[in-house]
Amino acid sequence: xxxxxxxxxxxxxxxxxxxxxxxxxxxxxxxxxxxxxxxxxxxxxxxxxxxxxxxxxxxxxxxxxxxxxxxxxxxxxxxxxxxxxxxxxxxxxxxxxxxxxxxxxxxxxxxxxxxxxxxxxxxxxxxxxxxxxxxxxxxxxxxxxxxxxxxxxxxxxxxxxxxxxxxxxxxxxxxxxxxxxxxxxxxxxxxxxxxxxxxxxxxxxxxxxxxxxxxxxxxxxxxxxxxxxxxxxxxxxxxxxxxxxxxxxxxxxxxxxxxxxxxxxxxxxxxxxxxxxxxxxxxxxxxxxxxxxxxxxxxxxxxxxxxxxxxxxxxxxxxxxxxxxxxxxxxxxxxxxxxxxxxxxxxxxxxxxxxxxxxxxxxxxxxxxxxxxxxxxxxxxxxxxxxxxxxxxxxxxxxxxxxxxxxxxxxxxxxxxxxxxxxxxxxxxxxxxxxxxxxxxxxxxxxxxxxxxxxx
Numbered sequence: 001x002x003x004x005x006x007x008x009x010x011x012x013x014x015x016x017x018x019x020x021x022x023x024x025x026x027x028x029x030x031x032x033x034x035x036x037x038x039x040x041x042x043x044x045x046x047x048x049x050x051x052x053x054x055x056x057x058x059x060x061x062x063x064x065x066x067x068x069x070x071x072x073x074x075x076x077x078x079x080x081x082x083x084x085x086x087x088x089x090x091x092x093x094x095x096x097x098x099x100x101x102x103x104x105x106x107x108x109x110x111x112x113x114x115x116x117x118x119x120x121x122x123x124x125x126x127x128x129x130x131x132x133x134x135x136x137x138x139x140x141x142x143x144x145x146x147x148x149x150x151x152x153x154x155x156x157x158x159x160x161x162x163x164x165x166x167x168x169x170x171x172x173x174x175x176x177x178x179x180x181x182x183x184x185x186x187x188x189x190x191x192x193x194x195x196x197x198x199x200x201x202x203x204x205x206x207x208x209x210x211x212x213x214x215x216x217x218x219x220x221x222x223x224x225x226x227x228x229x230x231x232x233x234x235x236x237x238x239x240x241x242x243x244x245x246x247x248x249x250x251x252x253x254x255x256x257x258x259x260x261x262x263x264x265x266x267x268x269x270x271x272x273x274x275x276x277x278x279x280x281x282x283x284x285x286x287x288x289x290x291x292x293x294x295x296x297x298x299x300x301x302x303x304x305x306x307x308x309x310x311x312x313x314x315x316x317x318x319x320x321x322x323x324x325x326x327x328x329x330x331x332x333x334x335x336x337x338x339x340x341x342x343x344x345x346x347x348x349x350x351x352x353x354x355x356x357x358x359x360x361x362x363x364x365x366x367x368x369x370x371x372x373x374x375x376x377x378x379x380x381x382x383x384x385x386x387x388x389x390x391x392x393x394x395x396x397x398x399x400x401x402x403x404x405x406x407x408x409x410x411x412x413x414x415x416x417x418x419x420x421x422x423x424x425x426x427x428x429x430x431x432x433x434x435x436x437x438x439x440x441x442x443x444x445x446x447x448x449x450x451x452x453x454x455x456x
Contacts, residue, residue, distance in 0.1 A: 033089025
């Protein structure tokens, strides 16, 4: 059904924003250190259309134009990521003055436009120099990350007040290190669990480093979605529970509760997991959720062959098998559109974690559709904002919503095929063209504020 009526009224202090990430939009690859994604995309076959992010949207040189688009859109905040190898080309040691200068200019431009800067410190672009020394399989990388956090905070922390440590450590662990379909391309399966632990430890150490630098508004952006058993059978339910632990609780439980799910802690590296968990559970001011879809999961299928699911190739030896979710429209990525599952996820978080749950922020939500007259994206956003509002009505403390993404961009292993942007990017000319969804969101936000304005 097409969006028609105005979206429901959100609280007056609700934070509206858009999100991007450095590797996906910045380009200017020769003006920074190398990342694992540079090495990964250089290998033929790793990216479906054979492209790289060497130029991407050229945001590094066109950031003023992009900030003007954000200002005109009328959102409160812009969530961007800082490229670790742009700031510290070797991952540690010498700081790039030019790299820090870029983020300094970007933050100044945002502040001048009346847009709140929300930096994310890590969105998967590990410096190649660190990766070649073991990367996230080494505990030392967590300590290097905290040092990097301190460097960035010292430069822009006087103006950037709301920070995110890591983006989607689950995907970086599973897709990059377990299945090998993202950088760095490791196929370690369950031997990738140390990557999860070291990212979580890096988060806790970075929270401490940010606090020491005077930052007082800190969160993390984890991806979550409801897991639905393929049937009520014991086999399907057990498989769905296992999947839910890996994708949801493996990262949320230690951050919120200070403990791993049963059976996971003993698999993690280190001599004193309890001491590490105290660092991991360093209190945050809010908890970010990236939401796209629910997943139907059943027991492994009898056919001993790899299966295709949501753009991924899954090996047959996994103890679960995601299934197609029939009966719902899908995006151009093939992801099911189920807005009501966002309400389910948020109320489920409240029920699971109770008074231990920090305030929530939707740090990503969006969809891939072709075209500038993108009515399907409008319908998607409309439906998910209504679902989010129902969660607020049910008593869930949600403080903000960020659309993924401001711009069409380099979509990791998909290359440039999938378009998530509110703004179309012509990758030949780099011209930006706001889509119909951009205009729709701008008007929706104007209506929100008109309703909140005091009446004469």
